[in-house]
Structure formats: C-alpha cells, structure tokens
Amino acid sequence: MRIPRRMPIIMSSSSTISPYHNWTREELIARLQQIDKDYSPQGKQDSQSAAFNFAAHPRRKIALKFCYAGLDYNGLAFQKDLTPLPTVEGVLFDALAKARLIDPASGFEGCGWERCGRTDKGVSAAGQVISLWVRSNIRTQEHIEEANTPSGPTPADTTEPEDAEGSDDFPLMTDLEPSFSSSCVEDRTSSTKEIPYIQVLNRVLPPTIRVLCWSPVSASFSARFNCKYRHYKYFFPATADLDIERMQDAAFRIVGSHDFRNLCTMDGSKQIENFTRHVMRAEISQVAPDESPTGVGAMYVFDLIGNAFLYNQVRSIMAILFLVGTGLEEPHVMSSLMNVDPTNPLPPLKPGEPTEIVQCRPSYQMADGLPLALWDCGYADGDVQWQADDGNASSDKDSPMTTNVRLQLASIYTRSRIRTTLDGHFLRAAAQFHELPYSPLPITSEADKDAVLKFQKNVMGIPIGGGLHIRTSKYRPLLGRERMEPASVVNERWRRGRGKKRWDERVARQARGDQIDDGDE
Template sequence: MASSRSRTLSKYHNWTREELIAQLEKLDVDSSQHEILPRKEGSFFNFASHPRRKIALKFCYSGQEYNGMAFQKDKTPLPTVEGVLFNALTQTRLIDPNKGFEGCGWERCGRTDRGVSAAGQVISLWVRSAINDGIIPDSDQTETASSQGVLNPDDVNDELPLLTVDAGSSFSSRVTRSQRSSIATSEIPYIQVLNRVLPSTIRIIAWSPVAETFSARFSCQFRHYKYFFPATKDLSIPRMEDAVGRLVGSHDFRNLCTLDGSRQIDNYIRHISHAEISQIGPDESAMDIGPMYVFNLIGNAFLYNQVRNIMAILFLVGSGLEEPHVLSSLMNGDPKNPVPPYRPGEKIEVVDRKPSYQMAIGLPLVLWDCGYLTEDVKWQTDDDPPTATGETESVITSNVRHQLSSIYMRSRIRSVIDGHFLRASSRYHDLPYTPLPFTDDEARDATLTHEKTTLNIPVGAGVHIRTAKYIPLLNRARGDTSEAVNERWRQGRGKKRLERQKLQGEDTPSLHTINIAS
C-alpha cells in the first residue's frame, strides 16, 4: 500500500503551490482555446444581481499562435483571439456565456488575419462591475432580474463610469442606509483578473470606462500598422521610400487589397495620413541579414489585406523589378478621376482591374495602435499590487510589464540562438538567395535583376518566390472588376445565405445594403 501511494504521489508531491496553480491554469486555457465554453451545470451565477458598465480593453497578442482575431463559428486549425478572450471573460464571470457576443455588445476595432499580431488592438463591451453607485436590486425583484440575465444597454444612461439605471428598469434605486454602507467603491482589477487566465500570448495592457454610445470600431480615429523587414543587399530602401511617399492622402485602393464579395464594399477610397520607412536600432542577431526596417502606415480605415498588398508592391519596387511610379498607377483605378503624376514626366497608367500578384506574408505585420479621442477613452491600469519585504514571485509577475519583459527576453534568446545556427551553417552552405552589390546613390536598373538565372522575389519574413522569368506587373493578367466580384457573390453564396436566414426567421439587411468596412 505504501509503495502504491508513493507511486501515486511521485508526479506532483514535490511541486510548489505556485507551480500547481500555474499548471492547472494552463490546462484550463489549453482546453478552452478552440471553442466558446457554455456555463457548467451547477455553477449558476446570477449576473442580473450585479451592475454592469461599458468598457474598452486594449491588448496585445502574438498572431502566429492564432487563426486570426475574429471568432469563427466553424472549427479552425488554431484558436482565434476573440474565442480565447471570450472564454477568459466568462471564466472570470465578467460576462454571461449564455448571452454570447451579442449579449455583451462586443465590438472590435478591426480584424487581423492568421499570423498577424497586434500591440494595441481594442474591443468594447459591457462587463460586470464592482461599483454599484447606490443601485441595489430589490429582494422581490431578484427572480425577475435573474430571468432577464444581464442588463440591456438601452436601460443604462450616459452617466459613466458609474452605473446608473432608470427607475423603470428591473433594478430599484431605493437603497437603505445599511445597504449603502456595503456598496463597493473600487473597481474590479480587470487587467490582473484577465491576465491570470489568459495565455501569455495575449496580454491586457489597459482599460477605460466608455460611454454607452462608444464603439471600438466606429469611434476609432486612426489605425496604425507596422510591417517589419530586413534590408538585404538586394533591396533598395530609397526606391521603396519613393513609392511610399505616394500613399499619403486619399486614394482608390481597389488594386491594393483583396476583393471579397461577401463584404459588398463599393467605396475603395481610404485616407492615409502618414506613411514612412524607418530603420530600427542595430540588432546583433540580424547582422547576417542586414539592418531591420519598419514600414509605418497610419489611416482612418483600411481595406481587407490592404497593408500586405501594399507591402508586396514595395518589395517589387525595392528589388528593382518595378519602378516606384507603379504604385501611382495601381491607385489610378478610376478613369473619370485620374491620378496626377507624383513627379513631372512620370507616365501614370489607368489600372481599372487588379493585376495578379502575391501579397506579402502576414507574420511581420502588427496592428500597432488604435487611436481615439481623449474625451472618449481614458486608458488606465489596475492599482499596483501591494509590495512588502519578501513578496512572492506571483506578485512580481502579476505586473504586465514584467510579464512582457520576460516574454521578450526569451524571444531575444531564441533569436540569438537562431542567428548562431545561421552563422554555423554558413561554413558549409550559401545564403538561400544571392545578394547583388548596389549603393543607395544610384538607381538600380531593373534589367540587372532580369539577367539573373533565377529570381528570388521577397514577400516578407524571409520568404522568397523563385521564378525564372519576371513579368512586369502591369502586363499581367487582371482579375474582375470590384462590381463583378460583388455581383457574383450576391448571385451565389449571398443568395444562399439570405435564403437560409429567411428559413431561420432572422431579420437581415438586403444584400445591396451590406457594406462592411475595415
């Protein structure tokens, strides 16, 4: 019996309390990554007896771990960021899982594709609050409130951040003196609570109380994207900068995005307020592939895959395969409103349909920030955890900065090791592509690249397309017009979707009125 008990305890009996808790939390997260979890039987929580408030959450995530930002109803190879976030919010009982995304008024600032990361993504939603502001549910109203679940945002007025409810709602504003003494005066530490159950690849970094009318998507004033890439010897930064300068202003980007009929977009004009390429500080691990650069792009809104399509053209220009003014031609899609030459003497062609080309890899792309008016959001963090002599490791690591610093340190170590692997292999193998000598003072002739036996065209993240012959962009086969793409979807999948929704009794807008912008 003793030996049997010893064998049973041998796996865990030497673990510390913190290690056991960490392992249990990891198992909880791993088991809930791929699906929205329903509330467990026997674990009833009366959300209706708690006040709610509308907040915005700002968070970062590593895109390579996820199947994109947006939750998908169908099974996905990797979890989605929204799916993991939703599970964390329900696990901490901040939202009611039975009400779904609609029940908490969930809105995201923008979508990101599989592999694309974010440093400042934002969602807005209604969550449970610890601040009651004198609103206590009457005992004779408990059953009614319980049956109704969470509060309807329409029942909450604009006096935020403290929750107040109209007298006609299911909550009464009559509060006794003894009840007032028990009213909470400090808010739930949303950041600490959520980061405890979220995987390390998603970190909540700030939150803000917001008004009832606030929308993470439509209240956003600008979105800032960054695309990181190394400046190899066969990539001209000055040529890329020449092309980038043409992006600033309002332009038609139908040839610089992915046309998707399900979005039914008929306006492809987007305004770019800032576009530049800048060098990042020297990095020892990158010395074999050249200094790192970042393409910064700021605009009010973006089309589907717009940044990755633009970056693909910049790589072609930087490689000497296309001239910088090809970007002006691609933004010259409307013959009735021609784009003027960016420089005197440039020939700008009308390109009414998108030529065939592969967009850049998503891994180096980051949604860097989502900007809002200062009167709309006031980003804040939780109160610092109490410190004392001999504070535990769990207290130290609860700080977001410590957590992200630890993640960054491990990433740097892996990067340095990978760099040494590259150096070690260089004694026996050539680089996967042959760099061409070239100085920034001279404009490289594209024919020099064409004379190579095999072309290696960069598409980001160290990935190259190998081809024996390069066809100039404007000489390639072109796809359908955006109008034809939209009509084909309406007559195909869109028509089937409407029929299915009618059978289910759902109220849906006309296919001609659906317009989903980025």
C-alpha cells in the same frame, strides 16, 4: 444512454487490467460522451452560469486594450466553424466567462461585444481594442439602468472569411466628435474598489494574449465606430537586395485619399463598392541596427496610419514596396495602381513620369503576415481614459511580481532574445561552409533591369516579408500581368451564389429599417 452502475474493480499494484475491460462498446461510448459533456468548455460554462447569478450584479461598459502574438492564432475574429488554431476572440471570450465577467450563455450579443477591427491569421497586435458590458463591483443606479439596456452592434458575421485587415465603415477624422459621458468617470463617492480587470483576465489568459489596460466608456461607445485612426507596423530587414530610398518614394505616394481597389483582396461577401481610404502617414524608418552574425540587414519598419483599411490592404501595399525595393518595379507603379478612373486620371507625381490607368488589380502575391502588427487604435480623450490595475490586487496572494504586465512581457521578450541569439549562432556556424547564392537584386539602372529581364538565367529571390522569398528565374512586370475581375463582377457572383441566403436576409433587414453593418471588419 444511461450508464449502468458497476462494482469497482479492486486492482493490485501489479495488475494491468483496466477497470473498463468488461464494459460493452455501447457503454464505453456513452461514458466518453458523458466525459465530453462534463469537461467541455460549453459544459463548464453552462454549469458556471447556473451556479452564478449574473442578474444579481451590476454591469458597466468598458473598453479593453490588449496585445497578442498572431502566430499562435487563427486570426482575431471568432469563427463558428472549427479552425486549425484557436481565435483570439474565442480565447478572450472564454477567459471573460471563466472570470465570471460575462454570462457565457448570452454569447457575444449578450455583452454587446465590438472589436476595433479584424486582423489576419498570423497577424499580431500591440493595441487591439474591444468594447463590451462586464460585471462591476460598483453598484450605482446608472450602472443598473445601463446593464438592462446593452446597446451596440454585434460582432461581425462569423461566416466571413477567417482573415481580414481593417474595417470598412470608419468615418474620416474630421467627422468624429469626442463624446463624453459620466460613465467614463469612476464613482469616487464609493469606497468599493472596482474589479481588477487586467489582473483577473491575465491570470486565466495564455501568455500570448495580455490585457494592457481598460477604460470606462459610455453606453453608446463603439470600439469600431469611435476609432479615429488605426496604426499598423510592418517590420522587415533591409537586406542587400532592397533599396530603402526607392521604397520610401513609393510609400509617400499613398498618403492622402485614394482608391485602393488594386491594393487589397476582393471579397464578394463584404459587398464593398467604395474603395477610397484616407492615409495619414506612410513612412519607412530604421528601428534597430544590423546585429546579425552574417549581415542579414538592419531592421526597418513601415508605419502606416489611416482612418480605415481594406481587406489585406497593408500586406498588398507592402508587397508592392518589396518589388520597388528590389528594382524590379519603379516607384511610380504605386501611382498607377491607384489610377483607376479613366474619366478622371491622376496627374503624374513627377514631371515626365508615366502613369498608367489600371482599372483591375494585376495578379501578385501579398506580403507575409508574420511581420505585421496592429500597433494602436486611436480614440478621442473624452471617449476613453486608459487605466491599469496597479495597486488594486484581486487577492492577498497577488503581488507585482506575479501580476505586473510589463514584467510578464519582459520575461517573454528575454526568452525570445535567447532564441534569436541561438538562431544567430546557428547561422554563423552555417556561414563557415555555405555561401549565399548570387542575386542580381537590387537592380540599380534601367540598363541592368533590361538585361536581367531579357536574359534571365539566375534564380532570383524576391522578398515577400517574414524571411520568405519567391524563387523565380523569370519575372514578368507587374502591369503586364493578368488582371483580376472587377469588384462589380465579384460582388454579383457572390450575391447569386453562396452568399444568396445572406444577401436575402440583408435585403429583408433593410426593408425593416434595421441598421446594416456594412464593411469588411
């Protein structure tokens, strides 16, 4: 609808009449629609693309390592549908487009965007990695040729569920060989300085996302498939109702290659049939003493390193560790949950220890996502050479006081410490008038356990991480609970139901010989 021109209304300082007061309803709607178009991110990107000729600039493939506070985002992966909170990828893509490092009109596919792996809604990262093609200042024949042939799979299907943990198709460490390319080396013969990617991006990104470093990579590099390992950390206080030694006993059992179908969330859209993953390290250690005003507990961390992780695997493992730490479950329950094949049962880890065969996942609530962070993504030295922009300012106005990432994060940390100190004082004030309720946890003997389970009168607070608890006066042992459906049933129902269209497209692509990106990234 064309908006008719109108003479401006001259108003005195005391006038309260709106300049739109005599517009018709249709004219007002048309004006609002025009404003939305002019000021929407897509409108800005379109006008920016038209004004900036990306084809006139060379491109190079790089990897970016960045951190983000997951509490402020609806997960890492970009979603086509509206989400209650922005996604990390959506915000990062907009920043790259605003900095004219990528052409927004070409979308994620146009820049060959790949992520190392998805993280859940609310889950943070200290070392997430993406790889993509970006604009470069260094004009070499190699970059020009590579810019015309972007390669690599596109991002995971954005119709997948909002939150996932890990990716499925990581090869084992022994299957990965370092790949080195000349594109991993800066052009030392040129006096042209490369774009200071870190400074440029952090200037337009919110403080909750910080780019830490970048690396030149080869045209065939994949942030996902070149990853050798992924390291997760889960932080929790050792409250009075947790036995750390028992938790470590249970954690030790998952090291090695095991079937983790009972320690993840089933999702038919992922069509996963192989649930075996290799864990290289599973360890609990203290990271900070108890400095709380009322003895909440020293801070501990669960370090988990593996070649790949299933959907919600880390949070599921942590949920079982909490049950073991309270004494409600024995450490060998972890072994039972990985003992899924009746034709090839696992031997007891300790003599005389019972190990039940559990073919389907029992019903239990996974741990909270707030304390979980993707700590690092590991690559071969020949694949990446992480570097910072220090000393390569993007303008004369930039200085270390405004562009230094460490200083920026130190400021955020200082404010967080102040808030924590205030919360501690509030807790101390409340402790003068209120006592903590009685809890029978942790249970330290079989006799106590039998008594608690038989005569449950007191409400227990079973920890699930992040300061949250499940309040209950009745506890049902884990292996005596209702079992979930097997993966084959979940997968088949999805293929015949809401996933039929996507499954048919997948079959057609396989028939054409296209590469299929399986997995739960």
